[in-house]
Amino acid sequence: MRRFFYTYMRTEIFLANCNQLNDMREFVRQAASDAGLDAKQIYAVQLATDEACSNIIEHAYEGRGNEQIEITCNVQDDGLIIILHDHGKTFDLDAVGEPNLTANLSNRQLGGLGVYMIRRLMDEIHFESSPESGNILTMIKRKSKGDKE
Amino acid sequence: MEITTKQYKRCDLVTVKGRVDSATAPQLSDAFDAIVHGGHYKIAVDLGGLDYMSSAGLRALLAVQKLCKRYNHGEVVLAAVPVRIHEAMDLAGFLPLFKTFDDGTAAVGYF
Numbered sequence: 001m002r003r004f005f006y007t008y009m010r011t012e013i014f015l016a017n018c019n020q021l022n023d024m025r026e027f028v029r030q031a032a033s034d035a036g037l038d039a040k041q042i043y044a045v046q047l048a049t050d051e052a053c054s055n056i057i058e059h060a061y062e063g064r065g066n067e068q069i070e071i072t073c074n075v076q077d078d079g080l081i082i083i084l085h086d087h088g089k090t091f092d093l094d095a096v097g098e099p100n101l102t103a104n105l106s107n108r109q110l111g112g113l114g115v116y117m118i119r120r121l122m123d124e125i126h127f128e129s130s131p132e133s134g135n136i137l138t139m140i141k142r143k144s145k146g147d148k149e
Numbered sequence: 150m151e152i153t154t155k156q157y158k159r160c161d162l163v164t165v166k167g168r169v170d171s172a173t174a175p176q177l178s179d180a181f182d183a184i185v186h187g188g189h190y191k192i193a194v195d196l197g198g199l200d201y202m203s204s205a206g207l208r209a210l211l212a213v214q215k216l217c218k219r220y221n222h223g224e225v226v227l228a229a230v231p232v233r234i235h236e237a238m239d240l241a242g243f244l245p246l247f248k249t250f251d252d253g254t255a256a257v258g259y260f
Contacts, residue, residue: 019172021166021171025170050171050203054204092150115202117240
């Protein structure tokens with residue numbers, strides 16, 4: 001039985017607050033499912049979005065409760081593109097160091113873990129930051145080759 | 150998210166259900182704080198009912214593991230880790246930091 005996928009672009013604006021993370025995850029979960037991603041990929045998309053939005057809330061907006069995050073889901077034939085847009089503090093993603101994942105327990109620190117996870121969970125990420133446009137994070141997850149029912 | 154704690158002879162069993170993210174992780178940390186505040190440092194955490202966990206949850210687990218192991222000759226072990234969460238822990242390099250068991254009974258039995 002052939003499954004038909006459709007393409008669309010949908011944008012929603014969320015309050016930049018941790019109690020909105022569940023709604024943000026649900027928004028991308030639906031898009032990931034519509035894009036034909038499998039269960040593992042759908043979870044990865046939710047997790048990456050959560051990590052990115054948590055960072056925006058905590059770092060870009062420094063925990064202020066009244067800001068917004070704009071999330072765009074672009075469902076395509078070959079997968080999903082997610083774009084997160086915030087107007088918080090400009091940021092240099094490349095400057096975030098990798099956490100040391102081989103450190104023993106006492107030396108294990110968690111700085112940079114969220115960014116590291118995003119890079120590993122998604123197939124491709126792009127980041128632009130400017131005072132005029134704000135911060136724009138693009139994350140791409142591609143469908144696996146072959147039919148996934 | 151729902152957290153229940155049960156005291157056994159040699160350890161405490163914390164059962165977590167639902168979703169752990171930046172919003173709910175503080176409650177998890179509070180539950181761990183209550184246990185160590187009571188002088189207990191051997192903790193089994195049953196994650197079987199967990200649908201989702203972000204790095205906020207990993208941080209809470211790491212913090213309590215450090216406290217229990219390094220300073221108090223204790224340990225935090227995990228039980229029934231769901232497959233997606235296990236994969237994420239692997240990605241984050243967390244698997245070497247926690248012993249894992251198939252279920253809560255086995256985890257409690259370890260102590």
